[in-house]
Structure formats: C-alpha cells, structure tokens
Amino acid sequence: MRMHRRTLLALAVFTGLTAPSMALAADDTVKIGLLATFEGPFTVLGEDGERGAMTAVEEMKGMVAGKKIEIVKGSSDASPDSAVRAARKLVEQDGVKVLVGPLSGDEGIAVKDYAKTQPNVTFINGTSAAQDTTLRNPAENFFRFSTDGAxxxxxxxxxxxxxxxxxxxxxxxxxxxxxxxxxxxxxxxxxxxxxxxxxxxxxxxxxxxxxxxxxxxxxxxxxxxxxxxxxxxxxxxxxxxxxxxxxxxxxxxxxxxxxxxxxxxxxxxxxxxxxxxxxxxxxNDAPAWKAFVEAYKKQPGAFPSPSLFAHGYYVDMKATLLGLDQVGGDVSDGGKKLRDALSKLSFDTPTGKVSLDKNRNAIAxxxxxxxxxxxxxxxxxxxxxxxxxxxxxxxxxxxxxxxxxxxxxxxxxxx
Amino acid sequence: MSLLDQPSSSSGLSSGDGMTRGQAWGLVGLLAAAVIAWLVFAVWPDWLNAILISKKAFVSAILNGITLAGLYFLVASGFTLIFGLMRNVNLAHGSLYLLGAYIGYEVTNRTGYWLLGVAAGFAVLAIVGVVMQVFVFRRLEGDDLRQTLVSIGISIVAADLMLAVWAGGTYQITTPEWLDGALTLPVITAVRSNGASVFLTYPLYRVVVLAAAIVIGVGLWLMLHKTRVGMMIRAGVDDRAMLQASGVNVHAVFAIVFAVGAGLAGFAGVVGGSALSVAPGEDVRYLLASLVVVIVGGMGSITGAAIGALLIGLAEQIGLVYFPTYGIVLTFVIMVVTLAVRPQGIMGKAR
Structure with missing residues (x-):
C-alpha cells in the first residue's frame, strides 16, 4: 500500500498548491492576466513589456474603481503554442476575466484564435503587431491599442x-x-x-x-x-x-x-x-513622453529610455484600466460592458491620441x-x-x- | 553466406574481377573530393552562380558549416564521453555550456584577458561536473532513468538560476584584438571587369575555433588510445563490471570523465559565446544539437561525434542559405535516416 499512500500525499500537496489561487478571487480585487515572453530569445523584450505594464498600474496607484489590481503573470517563449498554453492557464486555472498580452506576432494571431473560444474574457493586446491579428478574421473580444508592424x-x-x-x-x-x-x-x-x-x-x-x-x-x-x-x-x-x-x-x-x-x-x-x-x-520632447520616461525609469532594471515593448504594454494596460474604471471594475456580466467601453475609448498616450477602428485596431x-x-x-x-x-x-x-x-x-x- | 562471400570481398589485392567495396568507396570519395575542390577553387560559370546564388554564398556556407561543426563537436564530445562510460544521458549538458559562457563573460569582462575567461570556463565547469557526479549521479548509480530525470530537473533549475543572476540580456564576450579581423583566403569568388580577382575573406576568429576543435579532438583521441586513464575509460565503456573487478577505482575514472566532459562544455561555452552570443535558451539549443550529433554519430564514440557534428553543422548552414524555411527539417531528416538505416549511429557499436 506504499504506492497508494504516496499517491494520496501527492494529491494532497497538489490541492494545497492550487487551492489558494482559487480561493483568492475576492470581490475587492480585479484580476488582470499579464502575458509576455519571460523566456526564450525575446526575454529582454518581455521583461521591458512588464515594466511598461507596471508603470500604468502604478500610475493608478494599484487601484481601479476602488478595487485593488491583482496582476497574474503568464510566460511564453515567443512560440504561438506556448502563448496559448500560458493564456489557457491564466484564463482557465487562474480565472482572469481580463488578459493583457501577448508580445510577439505569431503569438498574437494564436491568442486571437483562442479568444474566440472564450467569449466572456476580454483580451487586450500587448505589443504583438502582425497585421492579421485584427485585419482579417478578427475576434470580437480582442483589442489592440498598440499599432501593427506595417x-x-x-x-x-x-x-x-x-x-x-x-x-x-x-x-x-x-x-x-x-x-x-x-x-x-x-x-x-x-x-x-x-x-x-x-x-x-x-x-x-x-x-x-x-x-x-x-x-x-x-x-x-x-x-x-x-x-x-x-x-x-x-x-x-x-x-x-x-x-x-x-x-x-x-x-x-x-x-x-x-x-x-x-x-x-x-x-x-x-x-x-x-x-x-x-x-x-x-x-521625443513632448511633455507627456518625458513624464512617461520618468515614471518608467522607476521600474527596476529599466533601460535609459523605454523600449517600444514598454510603451506598447503601457498603452494597452492603460486602456484596460481606463475601461475598467468606466465600468466600475465590474466584469461579472462576462465583460460585455467593459468591451463596449473599450471600443469607444479614445485617450491621450505619451505618444499622442489613440483610438480604435471598427476592427478594434489602434489609429495612432x-x-x-x-x-x-x-x-x-x-x-x-x-x-x-x-x-x-x-x-x-x-x-x-x-x-x-x-x-x-x-x-x-x-x-x-x-x- | 558470409563465409562464402568473404574470400572474394576481402581479397583487395587480387586483380582482375572488378573492384572491392573498399576501392569503390575510395573512388567515390576521390570523385567527391575533386568536385568539392573544383567548386571551391575554380571561377564559377554563370549558370552555376544562378543555381547556387553566388560562389561567395556557397563557399561561406561550407566554411561556416565546418566551423559550426567544430563548436558542436566541442559540446558533443563531452556528452558522448559521459554517455559512453556511464550510460548517463546527462540532459543538463546544455546548462553546463551556458554556465561556462556566462562565467567566461564575467572573467573576461573583469580581468580583460580573454584567454583567462576561456581557462576559467573550463576549470569552473570541470569542478561543477565533478560535484554533480559525486553528489548526484553517484547516488543513483545503475538507475539510468532516474539519472536522466534528475538531470532534466537540474537543467530547469539551472536555467532559472542563471536567468535570475544574468537576466535575459544578450551578452557578447569580447575577443582580444589579435583575434579580430578577417583572413583573405586563396579562393577567388569573382573576377572584376578589369581582370582583378576578388578573394574570399573569412573571419580569423572562426578559423581559430575550428583549429581549437581539431586540436582538442586529436587530444581526446590520444588520451583515450595512448594513456592509462584512456585505457581504463575504454575498458569501462566495454565492460564496467569487469573493470571494477580487476581492481580499478571506477569512481575516480567516472569523476575524471565527468570533469573532462563538463569542462569541455564550459570551454565550448566561452568559445561559442565569443563567436556568436550568450543568451537564455542557448542551453536547450546546444543540448538539442549535441543530442542530434551524438545520435547521428553514435553514442559513446569521439570519432562519431566529429562526423555527426560535421554533418549537422553543414546541413544547418546550407539549409539556412538555400531553403531557410525548411532548413531545420534537414537536420532532423539526417537524424531520422540514420535511425532508420543504422540505429546505433554511424560509428556506434550495436549493443
């Protein structure tokens, strides 16, 4: 019966590990998934993307509509399947209703396709910039406030x-x-x-x-x-x-x-x-950009000037938080209100005005x-x-x- | 059947009835060598340039393939040595490469002496190898599967630790000035309209990498075949129990092999990190490369590692230039064909 006891023990440990993350979805926090490349050839890029996203979170002092922002990180290695795996984990295991990411082109297309299977989750791009993420066959619940590579x-x-x-x-x-x-x-x-x-x-x-x-x-x-x-x-x-x-x-x-x-x-x-x-x-000597650079530099390990990944994740995270603010942090309706707010959102970023077109892709x-x-x-x-x-x-x-x-x-x- | 065949096939000296197998292969080899020599040294006609992009591209791809093979050989030789003796598929071998590269970078950067970095890469990793052997693998001796699984575990932990220390950045180990610059090779790539010949230039550093790989390869062969320790290692590869029974301290031999194998991985890390670059993810890349090299060349054989490295290096570079999208497939096609035709690898012994 040794095997049996061992299996039981493993099960117990496993439940112990997963249970807290399920129990923590309390009412006074908003959970946001952050998906970026924290491994593989684009690690540096992903790390700077995170700095950008955190700059936006800290700008709001970690609160949106009176609720605490909880960031759950997911890591990919720039391959589309790893991005979908990480997105799956964030959505299906951690239970996030709002997800910001991914970083790289093919990942964006893969996550867009995954988004179609999760209509109640709202996906906001990180910096992925392939044209067809939004131009051809877009997903209703995928938003890109950063522009595309073309x-x-x-x-x-x-x-x-x-x-x-x-x-x-x-x-x-x-x-x-x-x-x-x-x-x-x-x-x-x-x-x-x-x-x-x-x-x-x-x-x-x-x-x-x-x-x-x-x-x-x-x-x-x-x-x-x-x-x-x-x-x-x-x-x-x-x-x-x-x-x-x-x-x-x-x-x-x-x-x-x-x-x-x-x-x-x-x-x-x-x-x-x-x-x-x-x-x-x-x-760029626009005051908004300079203010952004100063805020960004407070992040640990920051570059002398934010990379476009920091910028893209900042803009997309900022848009997410502005949208959440408008709906009072409420995504209990499957995120419908949030998505309406996001589609109409137009705001000033450190690099000028950003608004969305009918495919939910940015004009900037x-x-x-x-x-x-x-x-x-x-x-x-x-x-x-x-x-x-x-x-x-x-x-x-x-x-x-x-x-x-x-x-x-x-x-x-x-x- | 073999008894009847033997006289005619082994009588290489008898004349008259055609060629033996060996002579036939020799002739094919000579022909291939002649074609390659012509491709490298002749001035190409236009139709050939049209097919193979340009002579410069072709000859560079071949040279790059050979130098890359040198690097792969350095990594894979340690891997194959450890496997051959201990039946231990050390899947943390790629991590040893990467750790060596980072240590080489730190030492070179702080002291300013590149050679010191290379030496440190070898020495530190040799010690790490011994520690791994004594504290981890010796405890699981005879349990191949567990050893392999533990080595996967070590590689994952090591990758995250290295990411924590050196972050995700790309490092370049600075080579000393006497290794910078390019060699002009006696290979004419094109003839200008005024009759002057354009010669191929090639980075000196890569030639040095290749030379180092050859020297080390020959050194390893000599060590295995001419020294007492080498004799013990070869005996251990063939029959470990018998070697132990004849009074040899097998654990000491194991430790030496692990030190040399891991040290070579570290050495390759510094040399490779200077030629290319150091970044997270390299560990998996070189582990995969050395696995393929060793599978193709034959587990446990140094000569096999050299042949495997040459095949894989050339396939990678030629694939990159002529069909980049499917280039990676070429490597694995070679592996699949080898496994189908000769499952033990080109120089491997059937067990």
Missing part, C-alpha cells in the same frame, strides 16, 4: 528612397508574421516610390549564426533592411561588423529599439545613422527616427518626423488595401 513603418520607405537615395535594398528578417508585416509596411512605400528589393532573406527565429546569410546578400545593393529582434538582431549586427560589412542599414522597429541598442558589444559603429520608424522616439501617431549617440554614450533614436494618426490600411482606402493580399514571404514583391 503602421510602424509609416514614412520609412519614402524617406529611404527620397532623402537617403537608396534605390536597391535587400531585406533580412525573421520568418514569421510580424516581420512579414514590417517588410510589407516598408516595401509598400519604398516600391511605390520606385525602389527595388532584389533579395529577401527569411531566417528562423532564434538563429545564431548569420554569417552565411550575410554572405548570400547581393553585393550591389545600396542598403540592407533588417527586421530582427532581441538576441537575433544583436547576433546579426555583430557578425555583420565582424565580416566587414559596408552597406548602410535600415532598421525595422524592434531592430534599433532600446532592447538592442543597450546590449554590450561592438554594435555602435554599425548602427549609428540607421533610419527606422516605430511607435516611439527616444528624443508614428515616429520616423535615426540612431544617434547620446551625450552619455548610449545609442538613442533621434526623432526625425512625426507621421500623424496612421490607420491600419496606411491611408489607402480599405477595399484597395485588401486587394494587396495577406502579407507573407512573397507578398509584396518588387525585384
């Missing part, structure tokens, strides 16, 4: 062609939905202006050794457009520098983000002067930037130009935009 590129293609004079550009990007969206956003403008993209390299996420990819880039291009994130970007840039690469770079939004600019190594020489575009600019300002060295030796994104109120179809009428087709490896194309 929107982030607004102005960059034209700037590269006209101001920088690049006519031929090769692209190197990770092989999943978010970089497809970014390349789409860049090429939509760049090709229209008359530029050509003769070669596109798609590399697996988490790839370490880029030297073969670098060797395969044609030698006659004017510049290389790089849309890689986190450790991938650092590896590419270091090896590009080691291999004596000379072509100038154009950065995807997360390639020249603080998560990459602050890494230790010999990146500075390669990155200085790299143009990019995204939802934030480090040298985008910043065209260039990498410079700050006074203290840190690399910063200098603000070049603000592109006001970019919508998901990039200003193109919707039916025309839908005709461009879904983004993928081969679309768009202008060799």
């Amino acid at each position: 929107q982030w590129m607004a102005g960059l293609g034209t700037y590269a062609f006209k101001d920088k004079g690049y006519k031929k550009v090769a692209t190197v990007a990770e092989d999943y939905s978010f970089p497809y969206t970014q390349v789409f956003g860049f090429m939509a403008e760049f090709c229209k202006a008359g530029g050509h993209v003769p070669s596109k390299s798609w590399v697996p996420i988490g790839n370490k050794d880029f030297s073969s990819v670098i060797a395969a880039i044609p030698e006659d291009v004017d510049a290389i457009y790089v849309a890689l994130g986190g450790a991938d970007a650092v590896n590419f840039l270091t090896q590009y520098q080691q291999g004596g690469g000379t072509a100038p770079l154009i950065g995807g939004s997360i390639t020249v983000d603080q998560t990459v600019l602050t890494s230790k190594g010999k990146l500075k020489d390669v990155l200085k002067g790299t143009p990019s575009a995204g939802p934030t600019a480090d040298t 300002d985008i910043f065209l930037t260039e990498v410079t060295e700050g006074a203290d030796g840190n690399l910063l994104n200098k603000l070049v130009k603000v592109v006001p109120q970019v919508n998901q179809t990039l200003g193109i009428p919707e039916d025309e935009f839908m005709k461009l087709g879904a983004v993928n490896r081969d679309n768009p194309s202008c060799p």
